[in-house]
Amino acid sequence: MARMKFLCDAERCIECNGCVTACKQENEVPWGVNRRRVVTLNDGVPGEKSISVACMHCSDAPCMAVCPVDCFYRTEEGVVLHDKDMCIGCGYCFYACPFGAPQFPQAGAFGMRGKMDKCTFCAGGPEADNSKEEFAKYGSNRLAQGKLPACAEMCSTKALLGGDGDVIADIFRDRALTRGKGAEVWGWSTAYGKPDKQQAPKGAKS
Amino acid sequence: MNQNKARLSRRNFLLAVGAGGAAGAAAIVAKGVPTAQPGAGAANSKKSSQGYQESAHVRNYYRTAKV
Numbered sequence: 211m212a213r214m215k216f217l218c219d220a221e222r223c224i225e226c227n228g229c230v231t232a233c234k235q236e237n238e239v240p241w242g243v244n245r246r247r248v249v250t251l252n253d254g255v256p257g258e259k260s261i262s263v264a265c266m267h268c269s270d271a272p273c274m275a276v277c278p279v280d281c282f283y284r285t286e287e288g289v290v291l292h293d294k295d296m297c298i299g300c301g302y303c304f305y306a307c308p309f310g311a312p313q314f315p316q317a318g319a320f321g322m323r324g325k326m327d328k329c330t331f332c333a334g335g336p337e338a339d340n341s342k343e344e345f346a347k348y349g350s351n352r353l354a355q356g357k358l359p360a361c362a363e364m365c366s367t368k369a370l371l372g373g374d375g376d377v378i379a380d381i382f383r384d385r386a387l388t389r390g391k392g393a394e395v396w397g398w399s400t401a402y403g404k405p406d407k408q409q410a411p412k413g414a415k416s
Numbered sequence: 417m418n419q420n421k422a423r424l425s426r427r428n429f430l431l432a433v434g435a436g437g438a439a440g441a442a443a444i445v446a447k448g449v450p451t452a453q454p455g456a457g458a459a460n461s462k463k464s465s466q467g468y469q470e471s472a473h474v475r476n477y478y479r480t481a482k483v
Binding site for chain 1: 467469
């Protein structure tokens with residue numbers, strides 16, 4: 211059985227926030243809630259790194275452990291989802307999550323919290339697949355349509371990988387082996403290919 | 417005598433109303449039991465969700481991610 215995972219390649223992420231926009235557009239996420247966001251480390255310093263962060267669909271999810279009404283559940287593919295009909299908006303999951311994934315709409319002036327909202331790996335919720343009720347509460351159910359999360363599919367540099375954990379791990383491993391590490395990542399070979407892969411044009415003077 | 421008859425009929429009426437009310441309450445309770453089932457239906461739909469499929473669309477995404 212495939213296990214759904216996200217993996218962000220920090221060497222490729224250009225901090226365009228395309229994934230954030232794609233998520234908002236696809237799931238019609240309300241104002242004040244960002245299911246996904248781009249975090250930049252050492253911003254403005256040469257060698258800065260950006261990664262796109264959302265719910266990591268943990269195998270041993272802290273949000274699941276702390277929820278007092280047990281509204282979280284895990285699908286067969288390892289996607290951590292929640293039932294908004296059961297959620298009481300207590301905010302425990304918000305404090306438990308190390309990635310800041312569960313968020314609450316900040317609509318009211320007096321601390322109105324409503325229902326928690328989080329990344330669903332574009333897998334909807336407990337309602338019937340692609341029903342109106344499911345879309346209104348959780349957003350699009352792309353997994354049931356035979357697709358992958360909109361953020362990963364929209365990523366222009368394919369920095370954000372999403373899907374079967376085994377497959378994307380193999381893709382990332384191939385990338386890391388090809389480009390090397392540290393100073394090898396930068397420079398001529400990254401832009402134009404390794405010397406052994408380059409072919410001299412016919413008739414060129416040596 | 418007439419007063420006694422009137423009292424009796426009033427009692428019978430009240431008894432009849434009481435019995436009818438009890439039967440009505442029982443009917444409401446009996447109807448209320450099936451309303452607990454939608455929760456179970458929701459639990460079933462959680463399991464019956466189609467979920468991830470390695471479709472042509474997904475394979476195409478994996479292919480483009482290898483670049």
